[in-house]
Amino acid sequence: MVTEISNETILEAILNLERRVDEKLADLSEQSKQSSALITSLTKAIQFNTEEVKECKKRVKDLEIQNDNLRKENCDLKERIREQERYRMRWCLRIKGIEERKDEDIRSRVIQTLGKIPPDLESKMEEAVDIVHRLGKRMDSRNRNVIVVFAQRRVKEEIWR
Template sequence: MLQSESLTQQKHIKELEDRIEEQERYHRQWSLCLYRLPEREGEDLKKIVIDICRAIAPETESVLLLFVDICHRLGWRMEGTTRPVMIRFISRAIKKTFLKTKKFYFKEDLSAKNKEICKCLLLTVNLFSDEQMTYRWPFTIVISR
């Protein structure tokens, strides 16, 4: 009886974890992480991000303030490191415009579970170290010969 209840509870917990993961993945579709942006004391991060977006997509300048919903640095400040900036856009289409740029290093905002999957994929890809490879996230690896 207890064992049956335990199995039922474990199954229910797994289902809830999967639902939470799916919700997290869904909400991250509007977000990007910007890496290697130097950190300054007292910075106006939203202004800096909007200036970067203006440089990348000048055609959007008239409504740029509306495009960026939220932006902030992730994690704790540590000497000698630059924290990534999470940028949340008002739509996925706008996010895709900025993801395509080559001027800065933008990266998809992946959940912890998806990051682990990507790490496993990279370990697998390293087996093909003599091949030329292109990575497209999430989870697409193109091997060109």
């Protein structure tokens, strides 16, 4: 048995098919518009992030240069401080072997001792000696060294000679 399909039925099927295709095309068009908007948004975000990364790289490079300059300056300053300390030590004299006493006046003892070395400078010794102190913590078993800082370097040189 053969069923006959009328032209109207075929036409109606074609129109239904055309409507469904049009709906699918409209959906695809809408999805395409949304995808384009999303791609545009992503492109802008990527460009913004690229600019931010470039700026961060520039800042990092600037900070690296600044850090190198500060390191060099720090080394220079350390060397200058060492040089000043070496120069300042020219004004000092270290004395070993002076016996420690309880409640001692080490300055008077050192001035008295140093005054005996060049007798002609004994009267100037009170003014020439600036600071006198012992080095380190007190220990019962040994005497600590004494550092003498002179206010007049020529007096220290005379004593040293």
